Amino acid sequence: MNDILLAGRPADVCLRLPEPVDRGTLRRLVDAAQDRLAAAGLRPGGAAALRLPPSLAYVVNLLATWRIGAQAILLDHRLTDHEVDRALRRLTPQVVVAPVRTGGGALRIFVDVTDGVTPYADRPAVSGHAVIQLSSGSTGPSKVIGRTAADLVAEVHRYTRIDGVARPGERIILLPSMVHVLGLVGGLLYGLHAGVELVPPQRLGGDAILAAIAAQDTPATVLGVPFHIGLLTSTRPAGPLPQLRRMTTGGELVPAAVARAFTDRYGVPLGNMYGMTEVGVIGTDLSGRHRPAIAPAPGIEVRASGGELLVSCPASPYVGLSDPTRWADGWLHTRDAGSVDPETGLVTVAGRLDSQVSVGGLKVDLTEVETTVAELPGVGAAVVVWDDGITAYVQPDGPLTEEALDALLAERLAGYKRPRTLRLLDRLPRTTTGKLVRSATALRDAAS
Incomplete structure (x- = not known):
């Protein structure tokens, strides 16, 4: 794994935090970390849990964990102690790496960390995977997902064949967390392999993102999620940004109105990327030409069965017993509704499969209702679920009342499609990756 990540000239800058970190410095730091991990008890075939921001x-x-030949268990630093303890008991790493001291402020994307290594269990890893991740849990409990070194290397190479990704000598303005698949593979691993400089902004804010783009003359691609589009769309640039080539977003589908607002403001494409923790990138439309459709990523097969999208996946990605309703016979069930155009091969994602409900014998797609609500004036974000009826949870972006919202919806949706219940929340609950939570129970609790 490290052979494809740390190759290149020692003087080449690979990270800018904001001080530049060249490959020679990174290799020396990895050497020192490898010694610390080994001294604490990490062995080839074991596992290290990384609970680091x-x-x-x-x-x-x-990188040091992989160089030892051990498994890396990635624990989002925002998880509670209870969640972390539950994961550690299940996955029994040999060592746990966590901060001893953290500096830099809550809004920093990259922070200064002094890390400590603690022995945990003298056991081999629970599986032969190179990395263990916990799914975001936007619709329910997190799943434990493993990916092999060969799988990660294949995905990194897949990125090199996608039209529109950042190329050697360019920059990625990195916004998503590297604990999760988009930031990990699409940002960190691809950048290290391809010779693309990774530049996290100093702070999570529109002005800081624009400052990172403008700081150097080389072309820049912004990599983020829909939340970050909102930050940029609400920020007015002080002047031209010739360095900005495009923004690529993963995660939830981006409403057409949001995409238009971004391209109108910046004059560059807003690319879309569709993927899952289990397999990484599945399809892309980095030019915005096919919106809302995407083209399957190189080497990925996608088919539709019974209205559900299935993705080729040679082995089950789940640690423990494999659920045949999620993976069987080399195909991963995405639980997303969608279709594949037989002529072009383009894939259209229509939202979660469980978003199809029946109201008075009439089929309603909750994704359609949610998109309509989200595009209304005064709405910052929205989630529509079935909770003994169609229920819309709305985060206002300005003055808004339930009565005004209902009147706007009456103009745009047939009566049987309109939410029976409207709930306004100051802030909708989100997962650690920034995705909107879609659990009816969690939304109900937030509203109360």
Whole structure:
């Protein structure tokens, strides 16, 4: 794994935090971390749990773990102690790496971390995977997902064949967390392999993102999720940004109105990327030409069966017993509704499969209702679920009442499609990756 990540000239800058970190420095830091991990008890075939915020320490310990030949268990630093303890008891790593001291402020994307290594269990890893991740849990409990070194290498090479990704000598303005698949593979691993400089902004804000783009003359691609589009769309650039080539977003589908607002403001494409923790990138439309459809990524097969999208996946990605309703016979069930155009092969994702409900014998797609609500004036974000009827949870972006919202919906949706219940929340609950939570129970609790 490290052979494809740390190759290149020692003087080449690979990270800018904001001080530049060249490959020679990164290799020396990885060497030192490898010694610390081994001294604490990490062995080939074992596992290290990394409970670190985005930081140079995270990058160094991840690469050192792989160099030892051990499994990296990635625990989002925002998880509670209870969630972490439950994961550690199940996955029994040999060591746990966590911060001893953290500096830089809550809004920093990358922080200064002094890490500590603690022995945990003298056992081999629970599986032969190179990395263990916990799914975001936007619709329910997190799943434990493993990916092999060969699988990660294949995905990194897949990125090199996607039209529109950043190329050697360019920059990725990295916004998503590297604990999760988009930031991990599409940002960190691809950038290290391809010679693309990774530049996390100093702070999570529109002005800081624009400052990172403008700081150097080389072309820049912004990599983020829909939340970050909102930050940029609400920020007015101080002047031209000739360095900005495009923004690529993963995660939830981006409403057409949001995409138009971004391209109108910046004059560059807003690319879409569709993927899952289980397999990484599935399809892309980095030019915005096919919106809302995407083209399957190189080497990925996608088919539709019974209205559900299935993705080729040679082995079950789940750690433990494999659920045949999620993976069987080389195909992963995405639980997303969609279709594949037989002529072009383009894939259209229509939202979650469980978003199809029946109201008075009439079929209603909750994704359609949610998109309509989200595009209304005064709405910052929205989630529509079935909770003994169609229920819309709305985060206002300005003055808004339930009565005004209902009147706007009456103009746009047939009566049987309109939400029976409207709930306005100051802030909708989100997962650690920034995705909107779609659990009816969690939304109900947030509203109360």
